[in-house]
Amino acid sequence: MREYLKFYIDGQWVAPIEPKTADVVNPATEAVSGKISLGSVADVEKAVAAARKAFASWSQTSREQRLDILLAIQAEYHKRMGELGEAVIEEMGAPSALGNGFHVGLGAGHLAAAIDSLRTFQFEEQRGATLVVKEPIGVCALITPWNWPMNQTTVKIFPALATGCTMILKPPQLAPYSAHILAEILHTAGVPAGVFNMVQGSGAVIGTALSTHPEVDMVSFTGSETVGVEIAKNAAPTVKRVCQELGGKSAHIVLDDANLVANVAAATSGMMVNSGQTCSAGSRLLVPASRLDEAIAAARDAANGVTVGDPKGDFAMGPVVSKGQYNDIQRYIELGVSEGAQLVAGGPGRPEGLTKGFYVRPTVFVTTNDTTIAREEIFGPVLVIIAYDDIDHAIKIANDSPFGLAGYVVGADAAQCNAVARRMRTGWVSINGGFDFQAPFGGYKKSGNGREWGEFGFHEYLEIKSLLGFAPAQ
Incomplete structure (x- = not known):
């Protein structure tokens, strides 16, 4: 004590x-x-x-x-x-x-x-x-x-x-x-x-x-x-x-190339780090509409593969910080279901086998950018997948948010990634996993x-x- x-x-x-x-x-x-x-x-x-x-x-x-x-x-x-x-x-x-x-x-x-x-x-x-x-x-x-x-x-x-x-x-x-x-x-x-x-x-x-x-x-x-x-x-x-x-509701844009499945899986697992309690988390995963089914399968497998349990054990994800935080996340998950979003993985309640502790199931929805779960910061392990038609559409969705803290772009074409990152209205954009302690961190808008x-x-x-x-x- x-x-x-x-x-x-x-x-x-x-x-x-x-x-x-x-x-x-x-x-x-x-x-x-x-x-x-x-x-x-x-x-x-x-x-x-x-x-x-x-x-x-x-x-x-x-x-x-x-x-x-x-x-x-x-x-x-x-x-x-x-x-x-x-x-x-x-x-x-x-x-x-x-x-x-x-x-x-x-x-x-x-x-x-x-x-x-x-x-x-x-x-x-x-x-x-x-x-x-x-x-x-x-x-x-x-x-x-x-x-x-x-x-x-x-x-x-x-x-x-x-x-x-x-x-x-x-x-x-x-x-x-x-x-x-x-x-x-x-x-x-x-x-x-x-x-x-x-x-x-x-x-x-x-x-x-x-x-x-x-x-x-x-x-x-x-x-x-x-x-x-x-x-x-x-x-x-x-x-x-x-x-x-x-706060943030950052977009993670996955470009259409041969690495899409791996990139979606990595983005999904990355979103669950720290139980999703990260202001800069890529909580809106933008994928090409023509490959939505592949993206859904990859995200489902990745989310289901995130182990949840005792922080002192060998688990990828622990609990969220408090009962109040747990209840708030549950409210958003239930709201996503009631709004008609497609539940891909996870859902309400604790993960199977956990009866005590503020544990949340790694959850993935497919929805549109106008739903509550796509617009408000949930601050938990809840990812929303949004389909885009082309690059202009992806950027429009990414920028259609009251927030502008962070952003992510992944793809094999470095020039295309750079061009997309330049157009995102956000203060910090990671291109293919880039990270730098000397890079200025902060946001636009709210x-x-x-x-x-x-x-x-x-x-x-x-x-x-x-x-x-x-x-x-x-």
Whole structure:
């Protein structure tokens, strides 16, 4: 049983000002696995004051000083990757291979990318008689979700540290364990007091207090569109910057070639990774209408081949994160059936043999792009197949969405893949499995604003100052 009952404020582990706790449930067993404290507005005030005080000195540190801290964090992170992986498995049900693999690997990758970017990032540029300077924006509120806990926290913390900002992290209430261990890592690595602070609690309390606080200069939020809108509204009166990575309903376009069956199978299996709880998941699979039957057979076989069970066992997919998430996904599956979508694999209820835990059957529908299950983000292992007539039709379907976070194109003709990717109205497109920690990640339309990852993520934490008449040193 884990107990994380203190917050990290001003370089110390401190008790909450108003004691209040909440249970954390293991989604694989439905049993309580631990307890955390829930913060209050008073805790936020204390954390913001510490961050504001620390900003005066941390913002003036040199590139080399910040690099030293990030390298120290990197050493500690690698020492504790096993602990982080076990925490992720327990808190949100990721299978062992995934929790100890890609989950913690993403954090390590973002840390390495921040270090590489900081070594060469241009914080100053002389333009004639003007010096353009990029300075840290100030005190940042970092509000993160539960679905990829290490990815979402590290992609905010490390750029903020690298650029000289101070911060308050509000980790997810459903998946708080890995964030606590990460805070221990930062402390051991020697991050100065007040530079990094962490307050656990509910979004309604902590998130609102941070987004409305006049001493918070910037909010970086990853989560649902609904909450993102509320944060933007809350932040508006203080005119603070808001960087948001919100929902997605991303199209995965499979081109018509000899590899179609294999590509459909890979896309289907890939959609089920992390129990489909990925904002950038290719949840709309677009296939040529002339080969729909082949695609259906391939998707059915792939979905039925996804093993589901205990995250600590040898299974490809674990549970979804909570009872609420399970119920919401079941509602969408039942809605798909009632709307007349063709059920290809899976369906309502738990997989056979599983009577406890928030397990969902890997589910595939064939439908059209105007149905609810094709338009709304389900955030579970539910894939919809949509047929297209030709490439223009495929692009039209892909772009016919209120979201624009990610996209995928697979096919043997590289030039055709490139042309299709250029026409997709989305912020991040993977061509034949492409992946890059330095590539800017973020969305169009209701998928948010701003960019994260690598050098481009630095810009969200910087203000631009012009020094006119600045004479270069002779």
